[in-house]
Amino acid sequence: MRTLFAGVLFALVLPLSSAQAQTVAPPTDAALRASYAPIVEEAAPAVVNVFSERTVQTRARSMFDDPFFRDFFGDRGLGGRTRERVERSLGSGVIVDPEGVIVTNNHVVDGATAIRVVLADRREFDAEVVLADQQTDLAILRIDAEGLPALPFADSDAAEVGDVVLAIGNPFGVGQTVTSGIVSAVSRSAAGASDYQFFIQTDAAINPGNSGGALVDASGALLGVNTAIYSRSGGSNGIGFAIPGNLVRRVVASAEGGEAVVRRPWLGVQATAIDARIASALGLDRPRGALVTAVYPDGPADKAGLEEGDVVLAVADQDVFEPEALRYRPATLDPGSKAKLSILRDGKARDLTATLAFPPDRPDADExxxxxxxxxxxxxxxxxxxxxxxxxxxxxxxxxxxxxxxxxxxxxxxxxxxxxxxxxxxxxxxxxxxxxxxxxxxxxxxxxxxxxxxxxxxxxxxxxxx
CATH class of the missing domain: 2.30.42.10 (PDZ domain)
Incomplete structure (x- = not known):
């Protein structure tokens, strides 16, 4: 993709002096030509197409579906004949390890009986799901290949509104496509695409088939994994959402560590959003932070000294504006790491330190x-x-x-x-x-x-x- 910036020259009524004329220089070639090609050249080979198949069983309708007959025969006739049909779906993925580790959206491969990955150089491989995480809508695949191009992770916490980003994927199955835009918002929590509602919003065009593809920054690093769009028509309306790279990195680390299920550190705290009314009652200058409503006994927050009624203003030096941040921030960190909690208690600011741990598995499941x-x-x-x-x-x-x-x-x-x-x-x-x-x-x-x-x-x- 190439973007040209053309300067428009206007004739002036007043003549320029010779001194002025000497200071006016024609635009340089660099100024006339601005291109994302170097970024795409680095990043695009690591973005793949993901084709999946799943077998769906449907029950043929019969007279026993009619409530009248069910009154006589009960549920005995509900078994019926079943038919099988194959559903195919298309998505994208990102190579994050040269040894064949690929991240995509869980909804792209959920329930798949066969998965095929096509690289940017058109090589094809069968893939297996190493780890599926419904909570983040991420899945980690592995293919039998080595020496593949892979994207490094960017620090998604450092992303700022206005940063230039590129979305790379396979929309509508037309082939690998690159779109450009900016970061429209960070820490967006209203998308509802996963249980960890904390997304990077972008206006780079994202369409069906882009799911699982890469959102890269200006250095070509993986800023996030594209996962959802807000649309009334099914096409791009300039509101797309990507799962932040720091959360993706944690899921990838779990898969490479041999975990069958992703376990995420937690604080052990419940909180509610702070609106203008609550902010006024607490003496805050504006709505910010999250109001603690419950603390889990002997959890990390409890051991750190957090109390019900405290206002958490920041976690690990990242500002908090909604309760979801208290779940998201620890989930991006390693268990055992220490996270600073900046809080407000009785109108006074103070800092606490929580040692992050996994949620306890008590009581016993007794499945x-x-x-x-x-x-x-x-x-x-x-x-x-x-x-x-x-x-x-x-x-x-x-x-x-x-x-x-x-x-x-x-x-x-x-x-x-x-x-x-x-x-x-x-x-x-x-x-x-x-x-x-x-x-x-x-x-x-x-x-x-x-x-x-x-x-x-x-x-x-x-x-x-x-």
Whole structure:
């Protein structure tokens, strides 16, 4: 991509003096020609196309789908005939290690039965998923190749609004494409594309197929991984979002360290946003920081001395403007590292130091597969701990019994009870742990009333008759 800056010359009414004439020089060739080609030449070879296939089973409709017949035959006819069809999707990826390590979006390869990676030089390789992280919408792939071009990581915390960036990917499958723009916003938390809602916003054109591609800075380093757009039409409207490189780096490190699941350090704190009203009550000059509403006992924040009612203004010297920062900032750092917390308590500023650690895995999960003639049959459930809650994208302070898996075609699957749903009670009896849930479901009943908390936090009651 090449951008030319042409100067426009205007004739002046008044003649120039000889002295003035001597100071007017024609534009230099460098001034007339400005190009991103050197950056693209360095970065583009490390951006790949990712083709994935997944097999989807669909159930053929039958008369048993009609409620009239179900009144007579119940759920016995719901099995039906199933058909298989293959879905294909296209995305992009970035080589981050010369030994064949590639990062892409999880939604590009989620559920894939076959993944094919095509390099910029047109070589093709089969790829395997080394690690999939739904919380950040990142997946790490590996191909059997060596000596590949790879992008170094930029410090995404140093990105500033107005910085020039390039988006490289394969939009609409037309082939590798480069678009230019600037950083429109940093620390954007409203995109909703992952559980770690902390994105770099850019106006560089990003379209379907760009997912998993590179957002590079002016030095050609990986500033972020393109993941989502805001669009009413499905095309680029100049509002794109990229997962910051510092968070990507942490997921890549987990994969290269042999971790099957990404474990992220935490502070162990709950907080709420500060609006103008709260800021005025706290004596702040403007809305900023995050107001602490709860501190997990013996967690890093608790051990550092953070208290309910404190206002966290910065974490690791990075300003805080919304509660999401208290989750995002520690997630980019290594466990055991120390993070400075700049806080406001009783109107006075002070600094604390928190030693970051992984969320605890207490209580024990006690995972169980539920069976029998009851609506949760086919579901695997476990006791919630902060570690399990984090991996499921739930509130780490939440307790109870959570569904970790659902067998396709089971009763639980038919009733829409999937991974991440918390079971609060059965027929009015609270279920604090898996043992209590299994006991409650073992009681004979013609009608089951399940109290559930969905992924979005809503509490609902599901009534199922036998």
């Amino acid at each position: 169980r597969r539920l069976t029998g003639q009851q609506p949760l049959s086919g579901a695997t459930v476990a006791n919630l701990s902060p570690a399990l809650a984090e991996s499921l994208g739930r509130d780490p302070f939440e307790t109870g019994v959570v569904v970790t898996d659902t067998e396709p075609g089971s009763y639980a699957a038919r009733y829409g009870i999937g991974r991440g749903v918390v079971v609060l009670g059965v027929n009015g009896e609270e279920t604090d742990d898996t043992k209590a849930l299994e006991r409650a479901l073992a009681q004979p009943a013609r009608l089951y009333a399940l109290t559930l908390r969905t992924q979005d936090g809503r509490v609902t009651t599901l009534r199922v008759g036998r």
